Amino acid sequence: MDPELVTRARVLHVTGITPALGDGPRAAVRRAVDLARAAGVTVSLDLNYRARLWTREEAAAELTHLVTRADIVFAGPDxxxxxxxxxxxxxxxxxxLDLGPREAVLKLGARGAVAVTRSARAVQDIVPVTAVDPIGAGDAFVAGYLAGLLDDAPLPGRLLxxxxxxxxxxxVSGDWEGLPRRSELDLLLGADVTR
Known part of the structure; x- marks a missing residue:
């Protein structure tokens, strides 16, 4: 890993999948997080637990450690x-938030999402569409939230x-094929969602 790629970033995003892959990937995630924190880079963590990769006990120990080092945490309730x-x-x-992050976002699937900071709370319903394939929705959600963060959107705007x-x-079918360009974002709502 090139440390400069981490230290020059505005956000480092990691997921719970990588440390589940073994000792080497786990060490790489920890090193990247340490580099980011030392450089003042925002650390984003999506717990993204996969039961086929590790036990709940193994995941709990490592993910708890990562949560304490993250600035933003994304997770489903489970x-x-x-x-x-x-x-x-x-x-x-x-x-x-009590574990250290400054923002926590709970992804609730068809029930929307909730985000909290130490001073604010926002709730977001789903944007209604005909669902074809749920694969990739969580990653797209996180990408949208982080794009809003980088654009300095307020908490409700990031969630929208x-x-x-x-x-x-x-x-659409597939895990990335439906991701929108910025110019397409308002097609679903008829309004500018980047504000």
Missing amino acids: EASLVVPEAEPATMARTL LAATCGAFAVA
Whole structure:
């Protein structure tokens, strides 16, 4: 890994899949996170738990460590329960903040999403589309949220952009084929979702 690629970035995004692949990938994720934190780069973590790759116990230990080092955490409720007690989504998100991140986002699938910071909370319904294939929706959601963050959008705007990208992803087959260009973002809502 080229340390300069990490230290010059505005955001480092990692997922729980990589450390599940073995000791080498786990060490690489930890090193990248350490480099990013030392350089003041925002660290984003999607728990992205995959039961086929490791046990809940193994995942809980490593993901808890990564949550304490992250600035932004994304998870579904089941994934979040690896790290914090089960509760309603906003409570789980707030409990994740107690571990160190400044933002926590709970992805709720067809029920939308909730995001919390130490001073704000936002709830987002799904953007209605005819769902064709759910593969890639979570990654598209996170990409939209982080794009909004990089654009300095407020919390509700980041969530709307995330939900819009997720909606584009599920509207076609494949995990990336439906991802929108910036010029296409307003096609689903008829309004500028980047503000």
